Amino acid sequence: MQKIKTLGALTAFTFATSAAWAADSTDPIKLTLHDWSGQLINTKIMGSILEEAGYNVEYVQADYIAQFAGLKTGDLHLAMEIWETTGREALDEATATGNVVNVGETGLQAIEEWWYPLYMKERCPGLPNWEALKDCAEEFATAETAPNGRYVGGPVTWGGFDDERVEALELDFEVVHAGTDAALFAELESAYQRQDPVILWVYVPHWAPAKYEGEFVEFPPFTAECYSDPSVGVNPDLAYDCGKPRGPIWKAAWAGLQDKWPGAYSVIEAYTLTNEEMSAMVGEADLNGVEVDTVVANWMDANKDRWSGWINQ
Incomplete structure:
Protein backbone atom coordinates (compact mmCIF):
# COMPACT_ATOMS: atom_id res chain seq x y z
CA MET A 1 0.00 0.00 0.00
CA GLN A 109 -23.54 17.18 -17.59
CA ALA A 110 -22.66 16.08 -21.10
CA ILE A 111 -23.37 17.36 -24.57
CA GLU A 112 -21.66 15.71 -27.55
CA GLU A 113 -22.82 16.71 -30.99
CA TRP A 114 -21.95 18.11 -34.40
CA TRP A 115 -20.74 21.70 -33.99
CA TYR A 116 -19.80 24.47 -36.42
CA PRO A 117 -18.27 27.97 -36.08
CA LEU A 118 -20.72 30.83 -36.54
CA TYR A 119 -19.00 31.94 -39.75
CA MET A 120 -20.30 28.71 -41.33
CA LYS A 121 -23.88 29.80 -40.60
CA GLU A 122 -23.41 32.61 -43.10
CA ARG A 123 -22.57 29.99 -45.73
CA CYS A 124 -25.36 27.64 -44.64
CA PRO A 125 -28.06 30.00 -43.32
CA GLY A 126 -30.59 27.31 -42.42
CA LEU A 127 -28.45 26.16 -39.52
CA PRO A 128 -28.69 25.06 -36.74
CA ASN A 129 -31.54 22.98 -38.19
CA TRP A 130 -29.94 19.76 -39.44
CA GLU A 131 -31.99 19.82 -42.66
CA ALA A 132 -29.93 22.79 -43.83
CA LEU A 133 -27.02 20.36 -44.20
CA LYS A 134 -28.92 18.62 -47.00
CA ASP A 135 -28.80 21.79 -49.11
CA CYS A 136 -25.31 23.05 -48.30
CA ALA A 137 -23.10 20.00 -47.78
CA GLU A 138 -20.71 21.40 -50.41
CA GLU A 139 -20.03 24.39 -48.16
CA PHE A 140 -18.31 21.96 -45.78
CA ALA A 141 -16.38 20.13 -48.50
CA THR A 142 -12.62 19.85 -48.78
CA ALA A 143 -10.53 18.86 -51.77
CA GLU A 144 -10.51 15.29 -50.49
CA THR A 145 -14.28 14.96 -49.97
CA ALA A 146 -15.84 17.26 -52.63
CA PRO A 147 -18.64 17.43 -53.54
CA ASN A 148 -19.52 15.82 -50.18
CA GLY A 149 -19.10 17.75 -46.98
CA ARG A 150 -16.49 16.68 -44.45
CA TYR A 151 -17.47 15.96 -40.85
CA VAL A 152 -14.61 15.44 -38.39
CA GLY A 153 -15.68 12.85 -35.86
CA GLY A 154 -14.01 11.82 -32.64
CA PRO A 155 -11.67 8.84 -32.42
CA VAL A 156 -13.38 5.62 -33.50
CA THR A 157 -13.14 4.24 -29.95
CA TRP A 158 -15.53 6.93 -28.71
CA GLY A 159 -18.51 5.38 -30.50
CA GLY A 160 -21.24 7.90 -31.23
CA PHE A 161 -22.82 6.41 -34.39
CA ASP A 162 -21.92 9.35 -36.65
CA ASP A 163 -21.41 7.14 -39.71
CA GLU A 164 -24.81 5.56 -39.10
CA ARG A 165 -26.43 9.00 -38.61
CA VAL A 166 -25.07 10.28 -41.92
CA GLU A 167 -26.52 7.26 -43.72
CA ALA A 168 -29.86 7.33 -41.90
CA LEU A 169 -30.41 11.06 -42.46
CA GLU A 170 -29.16 10.82 -46.06
CA LEU A 171 -26.56 13.53 -45.60
CA ASP A 172 -23.97 14.09 -48.32
CA PHE A 173 -21.13 14.02 -45.83
CA GLU A 174 -18.03 11.93 -45.38
CA VAL A 175 -17.14 11.12 -41.77
CA VAL A 176 -13.41 11.45 -41.10
CA HIS A 177 -12.42 10.31 -37.61
CA ALA A 178 -9.71 12.21 -35.76
CA GLY A 179 -7.03 9.95 -34.35
CA THR A 180 -6.93 11.63 -30.96
CA ASP A 181 -8.70 14.25 -28.89
CA ALA A 182 -5.79 16.63 -29.46
CA ALA A 183 -6.00 16.12 -33.23
CA LEU A 184 -9.73 16.85 -33.18
CA PHE A 185 -9.31 20.27 -31.60
CA ALA A 186 -6.17 21.06 -33.60
CA GLU A 187 -8.40 20.66 -36.64
CA LEU A 188 -10.83 23.20 -35.19
CA GLU A 189 -8.09 25.67 -34.29
CA SER A 190 -6.54 25.48 -37.75
CA ALA A 191 -9.84 25.91 -39.59
CA TYR A 192 -11.06 28.69 -37.30
CA GLN A 193 -7.95 30.78 -37.76
CA ARG A 194 -8.32 30.63 -41.55
CA GLN A 195 -12.14 30.72 -41.58
CA ASP A 196 -12.03 27.42 -43.47
CA PRO A 197 -15.06 25.16 -43.70
CA VAL A 198 -15.36 22.86 -40.71
CA ILE A 199 -17.99 20.89 -38.84
CA LEU A 200 -16.89 18.50 -36.14
CA TRP A 201 -17.58 16.64 -32.91
CA VAL A 202 -17.45 19.03 -29.95
CA TYR A 203 -18.37 18.18 -26.40
CA VAL A 204 -19.20 19.81 -23.09
CA PRO A 205 -17.66 20.12 -20.53
CA HIS A 206 -14.79 21.51 -22.59
CA TRP A 207 -13.07 24.82 -23.28
CA ALA A 208 -13.82 24.92 -27.03
CA PRO A 209 -17.42 26.26 -26.89
CA ALA A 210 -16.19 29.09 -24.66
CA LYS A 211 -13.18 29.96 -26.80
CA TYR A 212 -14.86 29.78 -30.21
CA GLU A 213 -18.19 31.23 -31.34
CA GLY A 214 -20.34 28.47 -32.69
CA GLU A 215 -23.44 26.31 -32.35
CA PHE A 216 -24.46 22.68 -32.07
CA VAL A 217 -26.51 21.25 -34.94
CA GLU A 218 -30.11 20.57 -33.91
CA PHE A 219 -30.91 17.05 -35.06
CA PRO A 220 -34.25 15.32 -34.45
CA PRO A 221 -34.47 14.81 -30.66
CA PHE A 222 -32.95 11.62 -29.31
CA THR A 223 -35.11 8.76 -28.13
CA ALA A 224 -33.95 5.29 -27.13
CA GLU A 225 -36.22 3.88 -29.83
CA CYS A 226 -34.46 5.97 -32.48
CA TYR A 227 -31.31 3.97 -31.78
CA SER A 228 -32.99 0.56 -31.47
CA ASP A 229 -35.99 0.59 -33.83
CA PRO A 230 -35.48 1.58 -37.49
CA SER A 231 -39.20 2.29 -37.91
CA VAL A 232 -38.99 5.17 -35.40
CA GLY A 233 -37.82 8.55 -36.68
CA VAL A 234 -37.59 10.42 -39.95
CA ASN A 235 -36.16 7.43 -41.84
CA PRO A 236 -38.46 4.40 -41.51
CA ASP A 237 -35.75 2.02 -42.68
CA LEU A 238 -32.71 2.90 -40.56
CA ALA A 239 -31.90 3.55 -36.90
CA TYR A 240 -29.76 6.43 -35.57
CA ASP A 241 -31.78 9.03 -37.50
CA CYS A 242 -31.70 11.45 -34.55
CA GLY A 243 -29.26 13.43 -32.42
CA LYS A 244 -27.12 12.07 -29.61
CA PRO A 245 -28.60 11.84 -26.11
CA ARG A 246 -27.63 14.41 -23.49
CA GLY A 247 -27.32 13.98 -19.77
Whole structure:
Protein backbone atom coordinates (compact mmCIF):
# COMPACT_ATOMS: atom_id res chain seq x y z
CA MET A 1 0.00 0.00 0.00
CA GLN A 2 1.23 3.45 -0.79
CA LYS A 3 2.12 5.63 2.17
CA ILE A 4 -0.83 7.67 3.52
CA LYS A 5 -0.25 11.38 3.06
CA THR A 6 -0.67 13.44 6.20
CA LEU A 7 -4.14 14.84 6.73
CA GLY A 8 -3.68 15.59 10.42
CA ALA A 9 -3.84 13.49 13.56
CA LEU A 10 -7.62 13.43 13.73
CA THR A 11 -7.98 12.20 10.16
CA ALA A 12 -5.34 9.52 10.71
CA PHE A 13 -7.17 8.42 13.86
CA THR A 14 -10.42 8.22 11.89
CA PHE A 15 -8.80 5.96 9.32
CA ALA A 16 -7.24 3.71 11.95
CA THR A 17 -10.41 3.22 13.96
CA SER A 18 -12.94 2.80 11.14
CA ALA A 19 -14.10 -0.79 11.05
CA ALA A 20 -15.26 -0.53 7.46
CA TRP A 21 -11.95 0.84 6.25
CA ALA A 22 -9.94 -1.66 8.26
CA ALA A 23 -11.64 -4.40 6.25
CA ASP A 24 -10.59 -2.91 2.92
CA SER A 25 -8.17 -4.87 0.76
CA THR A 26 -4.62 -3.61 0.24
CA ASP A 27 -4.72 -4.69 -3.42
CA PRO A 28 -4.52 -1.86 -5.95
CA ILE A 29 -7.73 -0.27 -7.19
CA LYS A 30 -7.40 -0.13 -10.98
CA LEU A 31 -8.81 3.03 -12.60
CA THR A 32 -9.11 3.34 -16.38
CA LEU A 33 -7.49 6.12 -18.39
CA HIS A 34 -8.67 7.15 -21.87
CA ASP A 35 -7.50 9.65 -24.47
CA TRP A 36 -9.01 13.02 -23.59
CA SER A 37 -7.78 15.53 -21.04
CA GLY A 38 -11.00 15.83 -19.02
CA GLN A 39 -11.15 12.09 -18.39
CA LEU A 40 -7.49 11.99 -17.38
CA ILE A 41 -8.05 14.88 -14.95
CA ASN A 42 -11.25 13.43 -13.52
CA THR A 43 -9.70 10.01 -13.02
CA LYS A 44 -6.48 11.27 -11.51
CA ILE A 45 -8.33 13.50 -9.06
CA MET A 46 -10.29 10.45 -7.94
CA GLY A 47 -7.10 8.42 -7.73
CA SER A 48 -5.36 11.16 -5.73
CA ILE A 49 -8.23 11.26 -3.22
CA LEU A 50 -8.11 7.49 -2.83
CA GLU A 51 -4.35 7.70 -2.29
CA GLU A 52 -4.89 10.33 0.38
CA ALA A 53 -7.21 7.85 2.06
CA GLY A 54 -4.44 5.26 2.08
CA TYR A 55 -5.41 3.16 -0.92
CA ASN A 56 -3.08 1.69 -3.49
CA VAL A 57 -4.09 3.02 -6.92
CA GLU A 58 -3.12 1.76 -10.35
CA TYR A 59 -3.97 3.48 -13.63
CA VAL A 60 -4.68 1.31 -16.69
CA GLN A 61 -4.96 2.62 -20.25
CA ALA A 62 -8.18 1.29 -21.81
CA ASP A 63 -10.51 1.97 -24.72
CA TYR A 64 -13.72 3.77 -23.79
CA ILE A 65 -16.19 1.05 -24.79
CA ALA A 66 -13.87 -1.95 -24.62
CA GLN A 67 -13.15 -1.22 -20.93
CA PHE A 68 -16.46 -2.81 -19.96
CA ALA A 69 -15.02 -6.27 -20.65
CA GLY A 70 -12.42 -5.66 -17.93
CA LEU A 71 -14.97 -4.15 -15.53
CA LYS A 72 -17.15 -7.25 -15.90
CA THR A 73 -14.31 -9.62 -15.01
CA GLY A 74 -12.81 -7.48 -12.23
CA ASP A 75 -9.54 -7.00 -14.10
CA LEU A 76 -10.49 -3.29 -14.04
CA HIS A 77 -12.27 -1.69 -11.11
CA LEU A 78 -13.41 1.86 -11.81
CA ALA A 79 -14.28 4.00 -14.84
CA MET A 80 -14.85 7.66 -14.01
CA GLU A 81 -16.47 8.91 -17.22
CA ILE A 82 -19.30 7.03 -18.89
CA TRP A 83 -21.11 9.65 -20.94
CA GLU A 84 -24.88 9.47 -21.31
CA THR A 85 -24.28 10.72 -24.85
CA THR A 86 -22.18 7.81 -26.08
CA GLY A 87 -21.76 5.23 -23.32
CA ARG A 88 -25.20 4.62 -21.84
CA GLU A 89 -25.99 1.66 -24.10
CA ALA A 90 -22.77 -0.10 -23.10
CA LEU A 91 -23.28 0.82 -19.43
CA ASP A 92 -26.80 -0.59 -19.37
CA GLU A 93 -25.65 -3.80 -21.03
CA ALA A 94 -22.83 -4.19 -18.52
CA THR A 95 -24.95 -3.49 -15.44
CA ALA A 96 -27.58 -5.95 -16.69
CA THR A 97 -25.01 -8.74 -16.31
CA GLY A 98 -24.74 -8.02 -12.57
CA ASN A 99 -20.96 -7.73 -12.88
CA VAL A 100 -20.85 -3.92 -13.23
CA VAL A 101 -22.59 -1.28 -11.11
CA ASN A 102 -23.48 2.34 -11.82
CA VAL A 103 -21.96 4.28 -8.91
CA GLY A 104 -23.89 7.45 -9.73
CA GLU A 105 -23.35 10.78 -11.44
CA THR A 106 -20.05 12.64 -11.46
CA GLY A 107 -21.93 15.94 -11.39
CA LEU A 108 -20.83 16.66 -14.96
CA GLN A 109 -23.54 17.18 -17.59
CA ALA A 110 -22.66 16.08 -21.10
CA ILE A 111 -23.37 17.36 -24.57
CA GLU A 112 -21.66 15.71 -27.55
CA GLU A 113 -22.82 16.71 -30.99
CA TRP A 114 -21.95 18.11 -34.40
CA TRP A 115 -20.74 21.70 -33.99
CA TYR A 116 -19.80 24.47 -36.42
CA PRO A 117 -18.27 27.97 -36.08
CA LEU A 118 -20.72 30.83 -36.54
CA TYR A 119 -19.00 31.94 -39.75
CA MET A 120 -20.30 28.71 -41.33
CA LYS A 121 -23.88 29.80 -40.60
CA GLU A 122 -23.41 32.61 -43.10
CA ARG A 123 -22.57 29.99 -45.73
CA CYS A 124 -25.36 27.64 -44.64
CA PRO A 125 -28.06 30.00 -43.32
CA GLY A 126 -30.59 27.31 -42.42
CA LEU A 127 -28.45 26.16 -39.52
CA PRO A 128 -28.69 25.06 -36.74
CA ASN A 129 -31.54 22.98 -38.19
CA TRP A 130 -29.94 19.76 -39.44
CA GLU A 131 -31.99 19.82 -42.66
CA ALA A 132 -29.93 22.79 -43.83
CA LEU A 133 -27.02 20.36 -44.20
CA LYS A 134 -28.92 18.62 -47.00
CA ASP A 135 -28.80 21.79 -49.11
CA CYS A 136 -25.31 23.05 -48.30
CA ALA A 137 -23.10 20.00 -47.78
CA GLU A 138 -20.71 21.40 -50.41
CA GLU A 139 -20.03 24.39 -48.16
CA PHE A 140 -18.31 21.96 -45.78
CA ALA A 141 -16.38 20.13 -48.50
CA THR A 142 -12.62 19.85 -48.78
CA ALA A 143 -10.53 18.86 -51.77
CA GLU A 144 -10.51 15.29 -50.49
CA THR A 145 -14.28 14.96 -49.97
CA ALA A 146 -15.84 17.26 -52.63
CA PRO A 147 -18.64 17.43 -53.54
CA ASN A 148 -19.52 15.82 -50.18
CA GLY A 149 -19.10 17.75 -46.98
CA ARG A 150 -16.49 16.68 -44.45
CA TYR A 151 -17.47 15.96 -40.85
CA VAL A 152 -14.61 15.44 -38.39
CA GLY A 153 -15.68 12.85 -35.86
CA GLY A 154 -14.01 11.82 -32.64
CA PRO A 155 -11.67 8.84 -32.42
CA VAL A 156 -13.38 5.62 -33.50
CA THR A 157 -13.14 4.24 -29.95
CA TRP A 158 -15.53 6.93 -28.71
CA GLY A 159 -18.51 5.38 -30.50
CA GLY A 160 -21.24 7.90 -31.23
CA PHE A 161 -22.82 6.41 -34.39
CA ASP A 162 -21.92 9.35 -36.65
CA ASP A 163 -21.41 7.14 -39.71
CA GLU A 164 -24.81 5.56 -39.10
CA ARG A 165 -26.43 9.00 -38.61
CA VAL A 166 -25.07 10.28 -41.92
CA GLU A 167 -26.52 7.26 -43.72
CA ALA A 168 -29.86 7.33 -41.90
CA LEU A 169 -30.41 11.06 -42.46
CA GLU A 170 -29.16 10.82 -46.06
CA LEU A 171 -26.56 13.53 -45.60
CA ASP A 172 -23.97 14.09 -48.32
CA PHE A 173 -21.13 14.02 -45.83
CA GLU A 174 -18.03 11.93 -45.38
CA VAL A 175 -17.14 11.12 -41.77
CA VAL A 176 -13.41 11.45 -41.10
CA HIS A 177 -12.42 10.31 -37.61
CA ALA A 178 -9.71 12.21 -35.76
CA GLY A 179 -7.03 9.95 -34.35
CA THR A 180 -6.93 11.63 -30.96
CA ASP A 181 -8.70 14.25 -28.89
CA ALA A 182 -5.79 16.63 -29.46
CA ALA A 183 -6.00 16.12 -33.23
CA LEU A 184 -9.73 16.85 -33.18
CA PHE A 185 -9.31 20.27 -31.60
CA ALA A 186 -6.17 21.06 -33.60
CA GLU A 187 -8.40 20.66 -36.64
CA LEU A 188 -10.83 23.20 -35.19
CA GLU A 189 -8.09 25.67 -34.29
CA SER A 190 -6.54 25.48 -37.75
CA ALA A 191 -9.84 25.91 -39.59
CA TYR A 192 -11.06 28.69 -37.30
CA GLN A 193 -7.95 30.78 -37.76
CA ARG A 194 -8.32 30.63 -41.55
CA GLN A 195 -12.14 30.72 -41.58
CA ASP A 196 -12.03 27.42 -43.47
CA PRO A 197 -15.06 25.16 -43.70
CA VAL A 198 -15.36 22.86 -40.71
CA ILE A 199 -17.99 20.89 -38.84
CA LEU A 200 -16.89 18.50 -36.14
CA TRP A 201 -17.58 16.64 -32.91
CA VAL A 202 -17.45 19.03 -29.95
CA TYR A 203 -18.37 18.18 -26.40
CA VAL A 204 -19.20 19.81 -23.09
CA PRO A 205 -17.66 20.12 -20.53
CA HIS A 206 -14.79 21.51 -22.59
CA TRP A 207 -13.07 24.82 -23.28
CA ALA A 208 -13.82 24.92 -27.03
CA PRO A 209 -17.42 26.26 -26.89
CA ALA A 210 -16.19 29.09 -24.66
CA LYS A 211 -13.18 29.96 -26.80
CA TYR A 212 -14.86 29.78 -30.21
CA GLU A 213 -18.19 31.23 -31.34
CA GLY A 214 -20.34 28.47 -32.69
CA GLU A 215 -23.44 26.31 -32.35
CA PHE A 216 -24.46 22.68 -32.07
CA VAL A 217 -26.51 21.25 -34.94
CA GLU A 218 -30.11 20.57 -33.91
CA PHE A 219 -30.91 17.05 -35.06
CA PRO A 220 -34.25 15.32 -34.45
CA PRO A 221 -34.47 14.81 -30.66
CA PHE A 222 -32.95 11.62 -29.31
CA THR A 223 -35.11 8.76 -28.13
CA ALA A 224 -33.95 5.29 -27.13
CA GLU A 225 -36.22 3.88 -29.83
CA CYS A 226 -34.46 5.97 -32.48
CA TYR A 227 -31.31 3.97 -31.78
CA SER A 228 -32.99 0.56 -31.47
CA ASP A 229 -35.99 0.59 -33.83
CA PRO A 230 -35.48 1.58 -37.49
CA SER A 231 -39.20 2.29 -37.91
CA VAL A 232 -38.99 5.17 -35.40
CA GLY A 233 -37.82 8.55 -36.68
CA VAL A 234 -37.59 10.42 -39.95
CA ASN A 235 -36.16 7.43 -41.84
CA PRO A 236 -38.46 4.40 -41.51
CA ASP A 237 -35.75 2.02 -42.68
CA LEU A 238 -32.71 2.90 -40.56
CA ALA A 239 -31.90 3.55 -36.90
CA TYR A 240 -29.76 6.43 -35.57
CA ASP A 241 -31.78 9.03 -37.50
CA CYS A 242 -31.70 11.45 -34.55
CA GLY A 243 -29.26 13.43 -32.42
CA LYS A 244 -27.12 12.07 -29.61
CA PRO A 245 -28.60 11.84 -26.11
CA ARG A 246 -27.63 14.41 -23.49
CA GLY A 247 -27.32 13.98 -19.77
CA PRO A 248 -25.04 12.98 -16.90
CA ILE A 249 -21.56 11.54 -16.95
CA TRP A 250 -21.58 8.41 -14.78
CA LYS A 251 -19.14 6.47 -12.62
CA ALA A 252 -19.08 2.71 -13.33
CA ALA A 253 -17.38 0.02 -11.24
CA TRP A 254 -16.75 -3.67 -11.02
CA ALA A 255 -19.56 -5.08 -8.89
CA GLY A 256 -17.08 -6.52 -6.41
CA LEU A 257 -15.50 -3.15 -5.58
CA GLN A 258 -17.94 -2.34 -2.78
CA ASP A 259 -17.24 -5.59 -0.91
CA LYS A 260 -13.48 -5.51 -1.43
CA TRP A 261 -12.96 -1.78 -0.75
CA PRO A 262 -16.10 -0.55 1.08
CA GLY A 263 -14.46 2.67 2.31
CA ALA A 264 -13.23 3.52 -1.17
CA TYR A 265 -16.66 2.84 -2.60
CA SER A 266 -18.17 5.41 -0.24
CA VAL A 267 -15.64 8.02 -1.40
CA ILE A 268 -16.36 7.23 -5.06
CA GLU A 269 -20.10 7.60 -4.47
CA ALA A 270 -19.63 11.00 -2.79
CA TYR A 271 -17.26 12.44 -5.41
CA THR A 272 -18.63 15.16 -7.72
CA LEU A 273 -17.30 17.97 -9.92
CA THR A 274 -19.02 20.72 -11.92
CA ASN A 275 -18.90 21.49 -15.64
CA GLU A 276 -17.34 24.86 -14.84
CA GLU A 277 -14.53 23.26 -12.83
CA MET A 278 -13.81 20.68 -15.50
CA SER A 279 -13.90 23.10 -18.42
CA ALA A 280 -11.44 25.39 -16.61
CA MET A 281 -9.08 22.51 -15.84
CA VAL A 282 -9.19 21.16 -19.39
CA GLY A 283 -8.40 24.67 -20.61
CA GLU A 284 -5.40 24.82 -18.29
CA ALA A 285 -4.09 21.58 -19.76
CA ASP A 286 -4.97 22.00 -23.41
CA LEU A 287 -4.64 25.76 -23.90
CA ASN A 288 -2.04 26.75 -21.33
CA GLY A 289 0.12 23.63 -21.57
CA VAL A 290 -0.07 22.78 -17.86
CA GLU A 291 0.69 19.11 -17.19
CA VAL A 292 -2.37 17.06 -16.21
CA ASP A 293 -0.69 15.96 -12.97
CA THR A 294 -0.07 19.61 -12.07
CA VAL A 295 -3.69 20.54 -12.84
CA VAL A 296 -4.80 17.69 -10.56
CA ALA A 297 -2.39 18.70 -7.78
CA ASN A 298 -3.64 22.30 -7.95
CA TRP A 299 -7.25 21.15 -7.62
CA MET A 300 -6.34 18.94 -4.66
CA ASP A 301 -4.59 21.84 -2.91
CA ALA A 302 -7.52 24.21 -3.49
CA ASN A 303 -10.21 21.74 -2.41
CA LYS A 304 -8.73 19.96 0.60
CA ASP A 305 -11.73 20.55 2.84
CA ARG A 306 -14.05 19.25 0.17
CA TRP A 307 -12.32 15.95 -0.56
CA SER A 308 -11.43 15.42 3.10
CA GLY A 309 -15.16 15.54 3.76
CA TRP A 310 -15.75 12.77 1.23
CA ILE A 311 -13.14 10.64 2.98
CA ASN A 312 -14.46 11.33 6.49
CA GLN A 313 -18.20 11.07 5.83
